[in-house]
Structure formats: structure tokens, C-alpha cells
Amino acid sequence: MGRKILIIEDDRETAAYLTRGLAEEGHSAELATNGQDGLFRATDGSFDLVILDRMLPVLDGMAVLKALRAAEIETPVLVLSALASVGDRIEGLETGSDDYLVKPFSFAELLARVNALLRRSEARVAATDLRLTVGDLEIDPLSRTVKRGGKKLELKPREYLLLEYFARNEGRVVTRTMLLEQVWDYHFDPGTNVIDVHVSRLRRKLDDGFDKPLLHTVRGAGYMLAD
Amino acid sequence: MARPLPTTLRIALLTGLLALASNVAVVGFIHWRTHNQLLDALEDSLPVAIILSVLLGLACGGIVAQYVGRRIRSIVSVTDRIAAGDLAPRVRATGSRDAFDRLGQQINEMLDRIGGLMEELRLLTDSLAHDLRSPVSRLRAAADAAAATSDPAERDQQLASVIRQADSLMRILTTALEISRSEALTGRDQFTRFDVSELGGELSEMYEPVAEEAGATLHFERVTGPMALFGHRQLIAQAVSNLIENAIRYAAEGGVIRVSVVARGKRLTIEVADRGPGIPEERRSEALRRFGRLDSSRSEEGAGLGLALVAAIAHLHDGKLVLQDNQPGLIAALDLPLDRSAPMRA
Numbered sequence: 426m427g428r429k430i431l432i433i434e435d436d437r438e439t440a441a442y443l444t445r446g447l448a449e450e451g452h453s454a455e456l457a458t459n460g461q462d463g464l465f466r467a468t469d470g471s472f473d474l475v476i477l478d479r480m481l482p483v484l485d486g487m488a489v490l491k492a493l494r495a496a497e498i499e500t501p502v503l504v505l506s507a508l509a510s511v512g513d514r515i516e517g518l519e520t521g522s523d524d525y526l527v528k529p530f531s532f533a534e535l536l537a538r539v540n541a542l543l544r545r546s547e548a549r550v551a552a553t554d555l556r557l558t559v560g561d562l563e564i565d566p567l568s569r570t571v572k573r574g575g576k577k578l579e580l581k582p583r584e585y586l587l588l589e590y591f592a593r594n595e596g597r598v599v600t601r602t603m604l605l606e607q608v609w610d611y612h613f614d615p616g617t618n619v620i621d622v623h624v625s626r627l628r629r630k631l632d633d634g635f636d637k638p639l640l641h642t643v644r645g646a647g648y649m650l651a652d
Numbered sequence: 653m654a655r656p657l658p659t660t661l662r663i664a665l666l667t668g669l670l671a672l673a674s675n676v677a678v679v680g681f682i683h684w685r686t687h688n689q690l691l692d693a694l695e696d697s698l699p700v701a702i703i704l705s706v707l708l709g710l711a712c713g714g715i716v717a718q719y720v721g722r723r724i725r726s727i728v729s730v731t732d733r734i735a736a737g738d739l740a741p742r743v744r745a746t747g748s749r750d751a752f753d754r755l756g757q758q759i760n761e762m763l764d765r766i767g768g769l770m771e772e773l774r775l776l777t778d779s780l781a782h783d784l785r786s787p788v789s790r791l792r793a794a795a796d797a798a799a800a801t802s803d804p805a806e807r808d809q810q811l812a813s814v815i816r817q818a819d820s821l822m823r824i825l826t827t828a829l830e831i832s833r834s835e836a837l838t839g840r841d842q843f844t845r846f847d848v849s850e851l852g853g854e855l856s857e858m859y860e861p862v863a864e865e866a867g868a869t870l871h872f873e874r875v876t877g878p879m880a881l882f883g884h885r886q887l888i889a890q891a892v893s894n895l896i897e898n899a900i901r902y903a904a905e906g907g908v909i910r911v912s913v914v915a916r917g918k919r920l921t922i923e924v925a926d927r928g929p930g931i932p933e934e935r936r937s938e939a940l941r942r943f944g945r946l947d948s949s950r951s952e953e954g955a956g957l958g959l960a961l962v963a964a965i966a967h968l969h970d971g972k973l974v975l976q977d978n979q980p981g982l983i984a985a986l987d988l989p990l991d992r993s994a995p996m997r998a
Binding site: 509511512527609623626 | 815861893900901
């Protein structure tokens with residue numbers, strides 16, 4: 426189902442790239458090219474998601490975000506920024522954005538984050554069953570137990586968090602940076618393949634001995650848990 | 653060695669002597685008129701006294717003005733040359749240790765610092781320009797290869813390599829940015845109080861499988877109880893993970909990597925020790941420099957910014973990065989002041 430996304434971005438090339446890509450995914454994207462216009466359009470609250478550039482003419486991104494949150498508009502906001510330092514990322518997140526993506530970014534990374542945010546806003550509305558199931562995998566977040574095909578899986582605490590995050594994004598691509606940020610809460614870029622190592626360990630526990638793999642690698646993007 | 657009197661004191665003494673002399677003259681004049689009317693004597697002597705003191709004042713003023721002017725001119729001539737772009741000249745001290753000498757000394761210290769920073773900046777710009785050439789040329793080569801091939805699989809592979817090279821370039825630039833931020837002490841407004849011991853454990857747990865995959869074992873030496881640090885949790889985490897990654901990258905064959913958090917008095921040390929080849933003492937300061945990678949043949953990964961970033965993050969926390977010999981191997985120790993309750997410098 427297509428969703429309504431507001432893009433507030435003054436750089437024409439980035440805006441065109443985003444609009445085209447999101448349209449291909451079936452979303453309808455509207456564009457505002459300065460902060461004031463963007464804030465005005467976002468305040469009616471009819472959008473499912475706002476993609477907000479941090480450096481904008483007239484009114485800068487952080488000011489737009491503050492104004493939106495002050496007006497109690499709870500639309501998820503994904504901040505795009507060329508400001509790449511760890512401090513900038515933290516500041517962006519603390520100002521009330523739901524996610525922060527540093528330019529330049531791959532479209533796969535952006536799309537994965539957009540989908541995660543859209544899903545979250547859906548989940549907020551629907552009263553959720555606490556138990557998570559993916560195929561024959563069952564996760565109980567209360568007792569933090571995991572069963573596959575009725576058989577209990579022994580996971581380390583971090584492996585459990587990793588799996589729970591995957592399960593909450595069932596059928597959606599999750600990137601390595603998303604995992605690092607959401608599961609480990611680190612906002613820097615590690616040089617090694619640390620995330621891959623953890624995912625492949627989890628995969629061994631999850632899929633070994635079962636005919637059907639649940640944890641898939643999506644080339645050039647990340648991973649996906651799906652039946 | 654007899655030190656010459658400070659100039660100001662000399663002038664004051666001179667002035668005092670002259671004033672005394674004029675008083676003596678006036679009193680002498682009065683005496684000379686001996687027992688004539690005292691009033692007359694005073695009346696007559698007054699203009700003389702006034703003229704004398706005006707002359708004296710003028711003379712002293714002139715001397716002082718000339719002296720001050722000369723001292724200031726010597727400082728101005730230096731600042732003029734600095735302003736014109738020549739950073740080499742320094743204010744000469746007269747050895748009198750007066751206010752002018754102190755001013756000159758301060759200006760010299762400032763110039764030394766500026767000179768150091770300029771040199772560092774020049775080095776950085778040079779090495780950035782130099783070291784970015786190889787990733788850029790790899791990127792270019794991959795793009796060329798992708799454009800030239802007609803095989804779709806080959807093209808995909810080359811394009812993936814283009815993206816990988818672009819990402820690695822971005823990583824170098826982000827790290828360079830992070831270093832200069834930390835060195836300029838930006839980010840202190842994001843300091844929080846957190847448990848370093850817990851962070852160390854968390855990072856060790858995160859890298860333990862990576863070390864194992866590389867053929868090494870990673871141990872974390874847990875200390876009892878929390879250890880509070882007032883600092884930037886994300887940057888400290890990045891610093892420690894850089895040290896662990898370095899140990900895994902260069903010393904995995906050494907087998908054991910040990911991560912520990914130790915408190916010694918008012919200081920706190922986060923250590924990553926390995927049993928790899930280590931860094932010879934004479935090359936340790938080079939290893940801390942930006943782009944100071946010791947083995948230039950390791951061209952694929954990183955640009956030798958890792959340790960420089962750790963050092964910069966230590967600097968942000970009023971601490972330092974110390975490289976030591978582990979006999980054999982390397983101990984990289986992040987030495988930080990333990991929970992500072994004192995208010996932050998702005």
C-alpha cells in the first residue's frame with residue numbers, strides 16, 4: 426500500500442532521486458524546497474512520514490523539527506544530513522527525529538529506514554499481540570524465549586535482541602547500520618564486519634537443522650527475516 | 653650575576669631623585685634668604701619651584717614616552733611582519749622582565765602555538781591530498797572497468813567495488829572530521845555520566861566473535877562495581893572499538909587480546925593489550941599522527957587515522973592515548989581522568 430511521504434529538501438538532484446525511488450516503491454511523495462514551506466505542509470499531520478534535510482533555506486531542518494514536535498505533530502521524521510560526525514547524529518536524534526541518515530546514502534539504506542518507520546507508525550495504531558511469529562518461529566518478548574518448530578533455541582542476550590529486532594521488521598530489509606544503531610545503540614561506523622559476524626552466528630542457531638531458512642541476506646542492502 | 657634594575661624602577665628612582673633635588677634647591681634658596689621674611693621667600697621661590705617642576709615633568713614625560721614608544725615599536729615591528737605572513741620573527745626580550753617583556757613573551761608563546769597548528773594543518777592537508785589519491789584511483793579504476801566490460805556479471809562486480817570504494821572514502825573523511833572536532837573540543841555538551849566498565853564489557857562481547865573468526869581470543873577483565881566517567885559515551889565507545897579492531901587486525905596471530913578497565917587514583921585506564929608484533933618505541937609517536945600508518949603496504953583498509961582519532965578523543969576528555977610495550981605485543985592505553993565533578997571548561 427502506498428503511503429504519503431513529505432520530502433523537505435532543497436537540493437533538486439537529491440529530491441528528484443528520492444521522489445523517483447519512493448514512487449517506484451508505490452509511495453506518493455510531495456516535495457517542499459524550503460523549511461518554512463515544509464513546516465507549513467507538515468503541520469496538517471496528514472503525512473505518514475517526513476523526510477527532512479538538515480540544512481535548508483529560510484528555516485533550517487532542526488528548527489522545523491522542533492516546531493513540529495512543539496505543535497505535537499507526531500509524524501515520524503527521518504533526518505537527512507551532510508553533517509556526519511557522531512555528535513551531529515546524536516544531536517539530530519535528541520531533537521526528536523526518529524531516525525538520522527548521513528549523506529551520501531544508498532537508496533537501499535534509505536528505503537529500509539523509511540519502511541521501518543512506516544511500520545512503526547502502523548504498529549502504534551494497531552493493538553499488537555505481544556507474541557511475535559515468523560513462520561514456525563515463535564518469540565515471546567516477555568519471557569525472552571524463542572522457539573522454532575516447537576523446539577526452544579538457546580540465545581545469548583544480544584542474539585535475542587537481534588532476533589527480536591529482525592522479527593519486528595519481518596519481511597523488511599534491515600541494514601547493518603540499522604542493526605548497529607538499534608540493537609547495540611552505537612552511532613559510529615565500525616571498520617570491520619562486526620555485524621555480519623553476529624548475524625551469521627544467529628543464523629546458525631536459527632536455521633541449522635531446519636529445511637527452510639528464515640534469515641536471508643539481501644545483496645547490497647542487508648538482511649531480512651522472512652518466512 | 654647582578655641583575656640590572658627593572659627599567660620602570662630606574663625611571664621612578666630618577667624621578668624621585670630629581671624631585672628631591674628640586675626640593676633641596678627650594679629649601680636652600682629659602683635658607684639663603686635666611687632670616688628675611690619667610691612669606692616673601694615663599695612668594696619669590698614659588699615661580700621657580702613651578703618652573704622647575706614643569707620642566708622636570710616634561711623631561712620625565714619625554715623620557716618615559718620615548719622609552720615606551722621604543723619598546724612598543726619593537727613589538728609592533730614583529731606583529732607587522734607576522735601580519736604580512738612571515739611567522740618566523742619573535743619579540744626580543746631585553747632581559748629586564750618588566751611588563752613589556754612579559755607581553756613579548758606571551759606574544760611569542762602565542763606565535764609558537766599558531767605556528768605549530770599551522771604546521772599540523774599543512775601536514776594534514778598534504779597527507780589528505782596525498783592519501784586520498786589511492787582510494788580515488790581505485791574507485792576510478794573500478795568505474796573504468798565497469799564501463800569497459802560487456803559482461804553484466806563483471807559489471808555488477810565492478811560497480812559494487814565502486815560503491816565500496818566510495819564508502820571507504822566517506823569513512824576516511826568522516827574520521828578526519830571527527831578528529832578535528834575532538835581536537836577543537838566540540839561535543840562536550842553531549843557528555844554524560846556512564847559506567848566505563850559496563851561499556852568495556854559490552855564492546856568486548858561485541859568483538860569477541862570477530863576476534864574468534866580472526867583466530868584470536870578476546871578477554872575482558874571485569875572489575876567489581878561500576879566505574880563512572882563523565883564523557884561522550886559514543887566517542888569513547890568508538891575509541892575503544894578502534895583499539896580492539898586494531899588489535900584484531902594487526903595482532904590476531906598473537907592469539908590473546910586482553911581488554912581491561914583499571915582505576916588508579918584519580919585516573920582511569922582502558923587498556924587493549926595484544927601479543928602481536930607491537931610498535932617499536934621510536935615509531936610510536938608516528939603511529940599516533942594522522943595518516944601515520946606504519947605499514948604503507950596495507951593499503952586496502954583504513955588510512956591510518958584510527959589511532960589519531962583515539963588520541964583526539966582522549967584529548968577531548970582531558971586524557972591521553974599511551975602506547976606501551978607488552979613484551980611482546982602492544983598495550984594501547986586510553987588514560988582518562990575519573991569522574992570529574994568539576995564543571996566543564998566551555
